Amino acid sequence: MIEIKNIYKSFKQKDGSDLTVLNNIDFTIKEGEFISLLGPSGCGKSTLLNIVSGLEEANSGEIIIDGSPIKGPGSDRGVVFQEAALFPWLNVLENVKFGLKNKGISESEINETALKYIKKVHLSKFKESYPHQLSGGMRQRAAIARALAMNPKILLMDEPFGALDEQTRMMLHYELQKIWLETRKTILFVTHNIREAVQLSDRIVVFGTQPGRIKEIFEVKAARPRSKNKGYLLELENRILNVLKEEIEKVMKEEMGDEYHFEEGSLPWDPDRDMGSHI
Ligand SMILES: Nc1ncnc2c1ncn2[C@@H]1O[C@H](COP(=O)(O)OP(=O)(O)O)[C@@H](O)[C@H]1O
Ligand SMILES: [Mg+2]
Structure with missing residues (x-):
């Protein structure tokens, strides 16, 4: 808790x-x-x-x-950020193994654990690849595997x-x-x-x-x-x-001052649109 x-x-x-x-x-x-x-x-x-x-x-x-x-x-507590903080000089397997090395477990156990979590995020085929050879989604999956491997x-x-x-x-x-x-x-x-x-x-x-x-x-x-x-x-x-609408409108008014005129229903609100970064 x-x-x-x-x-x-x-x-x-x-x-x-x-x-x-x-x-x-x-x-x-x-x-x-x-x-x-x-x-x-x-x-x-x-x-x-x-x-x-x-x-x-x-x-x-x-x-x-x-x-x-x-x-x-x-x-x-394990942390995963927006930009996967993988070491660029290490491949996926080495990245996932990295944190496990201080856990006082044997090399074979480190390997086994890393491979287990790489499999969980479906990256087994890419375990020897380096971050720059992966798509953004794959990098995030590798970062998730690395965080999960630390249990x-x-x-x-x-x-x-x-x-x-x-x-x-x-x-x-x-x-x-x-x-x-x-x-x-x-x-x-x-x-x-x-x-x-x-x-x-x-x-x-x-x-x-x-x-x-x-x-x-x-x-x-x-x-x-x-x-x-x-x-x-x-x-x-x-x-x-x-x-949230109220909050976003508050931010817009703050940023746009007198130039901001909002007519009821005029904004194309869409729950799948990211808020904030486009303002
Ligand atoms: N280290 C910092 N020093 C000064 N201001 C900061 C620092 N970190 C965040 N802020 C400010 O705190 C506010 C909240 O930031 P943040 O937590 O990153 O918001 P969010 O993740 O919701 O977008 C912002 O106004 C940001 O500019
Ligand atoms: Mg943030």
Whole structure:
């Protein structure tokens, strides 16, 4: 269980003032749960994920994992970022084996474990390939295999499919659902794509901006794999969109000032459109 307790985070800006990025973030993630953090660009999703990973420190509040407050990064948490952070000079197998070398297990066990997770992400054919020889989707699968091979209880994923084309992203959604069903890891997944959040999550924590705070938490009550539940999922997407619309319009007004004129119903809202980066 991950308890996110009353997190407050601000950053010093260039002019010396403090920018509050997260205010009063408080919720609990159950063991084995798949949770998404959803919200427009700049609302503090990555900051919260980095605080949970231990890479970033909150000004106040605590992250408690299975009863103990975290004090920094730990092997109980694996992280996958948008751009797969693979070592370019190592092939897929060597990349996946890399972290296992400090685990005090034998070379044959390291090899076996790495191959097992490479197989799980269907990259066995490419295990000798180097990152530059792989597609973006393959690189993300290799990064997922590397994180899973360390057998963390918790997987933290920051827009892992954000840079991929639609077809690849859909395929990886399916793969990730399968992996989650098999391994039952606790997954904290950051996205700004509503459809992605709805496809994957048990619960979706919708963030508001300025400063980042929780607007609403949605539960996705649909069996997996999710493609068959179209009606219910579309309705949920629209409910979430209505909550987020307000936030996105706030960001647009802020950025465009007096030049911003919004007529009701004039924006082509689409739950599958990425929010923020296009503004
Ligand atoms: N290290 C930092 N120093 C100063 N400001 C930061 C830093 N990291 C993030 N920010 C600011 O905090 C806000 C939230 O950023 P981030 O968590 O990356 O948002 P998101 O992931 O939701 O797009 C942004 O305004 C960003 O510019
Ligand atoms: Mg981010």
